[in-house]
Amino acid sequence: MIEFKNVCFTYNGGEEKDGIKDFNLTIHKGETLLITGGSGCGKTTVTRLINGLIPHFFESNLTGEVLIHGKNISDEPIYHTSKYVGSVFQNPRSQFFNVDTTSELAFAPENQGIAIAEISNRINKTVSDFNLHSLMDRSIFELSGGEKQKIACASVSVAKSEIIVLDEPSSNLDIAAIEDLRKMISHWKKEGRTVIIAEHRLYFMRELADRMILMSDGKIVEELSAEEIRSLTIGESKKRGIRPLSIKNLSYSNDYVHHSTSFIELSDLRYTYKDKIHRIGIHDIKIKKGSVVAVIGHNGAGKSTFAKCLCGLEKKCKGILEVEGKKCAVKKGLNYSYMIMQDVNHQLFTESVMDEILLSMSDKVTVTDEEKEKQSEEILKSLDLLSLKEKHPMALSGGQKQRVAIASAIAAEKSIILFDEPTSGLDYRHMHKVADCIKDLSKAGKTIFVITHDLELILHCCTDVIHLEQGMLKETYNLNQESIERLKSFFLECFEQTS
Structure with a gap:
C-alpha cells in the first residue's frame, strides 16, 4: 500500500538536523506500524512524506519515490492525498479549523463534498464508537489537551481515512487520555485501517503494534515483529536507547539523599475558578529544601x-508561601x-x-x-x-x-x-x-x-x-x-x- 523507494530527503533552512537517507520501506494495508528512535532520527519526516506535507508544504530536497496505491505522492495535490490519509499531530490545536467540536468533525467530509445526511451519520457513529457525547457542541478553546486529542482523532475517523498517521500523539497526555488514545488506535486496527505512529513513549503500543522500526540518522537500523516487541525487556530497550515497552517492572533508581534542615512550606492555598464550581484547597504542604x-x-x-x-x-490565589524562614503571600x-x-x-x-x-x-x-x-x-x-x-x-x-x-x-x-x-x-x-x-x-x-x-x-x-x-x-x-x-x-x- 505505501512504499518508500530509495528516498533521500533534507530540509531547506535546517528545521531538523537531518532528514532521511536511502530510505526503503513497505507498509502493508491494515498494518499498525510503530516508528521510534532518538530526537532528529527522521520519524516525523517519514510521517510528513506519507501525508504529503513533504514536499508540498516544507521546502526540501527530495529524491526517490513515495508511493501510495502506486501513485507518487509528489505528483498528487495535497487535497487529493487528504482524501485517504488522515493526520493527528503532536499538538492537535495546530490542525483545527473551527471553534466548536461538532463543526470540526464535519469539516473534512464537508470539504470532500459528502452529503449532509452521510456526514451526520458518520459523526453520530464516531461519537458513539468513542463515547464523545460530552464533547459535542463544545468550544475548542475550553477543552483539555486530552479532549483536543480525542477531537483530532475523531475528525480522522469521520473522514474515513484509510491511512492514519500520528506524530507523537501521547506526548502531552495524562495516563487516562493515553488509555483513550490506545482504545481509538485499537478501534482503527479492528476496522482494518493502516496506522503509522511515530512515538517516543511506547508502552501503550505494546499489544497493538504489528511491527516496530527503530531509526537513527535518517535510516532504519532495526525492525522488530509483534512477537519481538512484546518480549523486549527493559534492559534490551535501554541498550537500544528507546523507552520501555512495559512500565510494570520499572525500578526506583534515584539514590540521592538530601540532608537539608530547611523547608519550603505552602499553607492555606485557595483558588476558585470563574465557574465557581471547580477550586483548589490545600491546607498545608511542607517539603524539604x-x-x-x-x-x-x-x-x-x-x-x-x-x-x-x-x-x-x-x-487571585490566596495562601502563604514560606521559603527558608521568609513568608510572603503566594x-x-x-x-x-x-x-x-x-x-x-x-x-x-x-x-x-x-x-x-x-x-x-x-x-x-x-x-x-x-x-x-x-x-x-x-x-x-x-x-x-x-x-x-x-x-x-x-x-x-x-x-x-x-x-x-x-x-x-x-x-x-x-x-x-x-x-x-x-x-x-x-x-x-x-x-x-x-x-x-x-x-x-x-x-x-x-x-x-x-x-x-x-x-x-x-x-x-x-x-x-x-x-x-x-x-x-x-x-x-x-x-x-x-x-x-x-x-x-x-x-x-x-x-x-x-x-
Whole structure:
C-alpha cells in the first residue's frame, strides 16, 4: 500500500538536523506500524512524506519515490492525498479549523463534498464508537489537551481515512487520555485501517503494534515483529536507547539523599475558578529544601493550577508561601519561582538559543557579559544544546525547545523551579539528561516541583510525591523502595492489561 523507494530527503533552512537517507520501506494495508528512535532520527519526516506535507508544504530536497496505491505522492495535490490519509499531530490545536467540536468533525467530509445526511451519520457513529457525547457542541478553546486529542482523532475517523498517521500523539497526555488514545488506535486496527505512529513513549503500543522500526540518522537500523516487541525487556530497550515497552517492572533508581534542615512550606492555598464550581484547597504542604517533588493526579486534578498558584501566576490565589524562614503571600511567588510551561512556545522570545539563556540572566547586574556568556555555554553543554546556540528557538524540534526552556530556568537561579511535563516529546537519552539535570539542581539546593505523567522520569529523579485529585491533596509521601508500589499502582491502573 505505501512504499518508500530509495528516498533521500533534507530540509531547506535546517528545521531538523537531518532528514532521511536511502530510505526503503513497505507498509502493508491494515498494518499498525510503530516508528521510534532518538530526537532528529527522521520519524516525523517519514510521517510528513506519507501525508504529503513533504514536499508540498516544507521546502526540501527530495529524491526517490513515495508511493501510495502506486501513485507518487509528489505528483498528487495535497487535497487529493487528504482524501485517504488522515493526520493527528503532536499538538492537535495546530490542525483545527473551527471553534466548536461538532463543526470540526464535519469539516473534512464537508470539504470532500459528502452529503449532509452521510456526514451526520458518520459523526453520530464516531461519537458513539468513542463515547464523545460530552464533547459535542463544545468550544475548542475550553477543552483539555486530552479532549483536543480525542477531537483530532475523531475528525480522522469521520473522514474515513484509510491511512492514519500520528506524530507523537501521547506526548502531552495524562495516563487516562493515553488509555483513550490506545482504545481509538485499537478501534482503527479492528476496522482494518493502516496506522503509522511515530512515538517516543511506547508502552501503550505494546499489544497493538504489528511491527516496530527503530531509526537513527535518517535510516532504519532495526525492525522488530509483534512477537519481538512484546518480549523486549527493559534492559534490551535501554541498550537500544528507546523507552520501555512495559512500565510494570520499572525500578526506583534515584539514590540521592538530601540532608537539608530547611523547608519550603505552602499553607492555606485557595483558588476558585470563574465557574465557581471547580477550586483548589490545600491546607498545608511542607517539603524539604532540595527535594524533587512529583505532582501527580488524573486529568482535571488541579496540577497545573497548583503550579501556577505556587509561582504567583494566579493573582487571585490566596495562601502563604514560606521559603527558608521568609513568608510572603503566594501571589508574590515569582520572586522565588521559575516555571517551565508545558507548551514552551509561549516562553521563547529571542532570536537565538544563546540570547534566550542570556535573557534569564538579565537581572545579574554584578556579572559581566563575558561571564554570563561563559555560564550560558556551560548550561547549554550540559543539556546537549551548545551546537544549537546560534539557532532560532522556533526552528528547533519540540524536544530541543523543551531543553532550551529548561536551560533558561537553570540560568534564572530561583529557589523553586516548577516543570510542567518537562519530558513531553523527549526521547530516552534526553529524558535521562533532563532527569540528571533536575537531580543536579536538587543537589545545588533548588527545590523542584515536577508535574508529570512520566513514571520513568519520576523513578529516575524524584524524592517525594504530591498526589492531587479534584483540587484537593489526596496524599503526600517520600519516595523510596517501599513506597514505589503505591506510585506505580496509580500509573498502572489504566494499563493492567496492556503493560
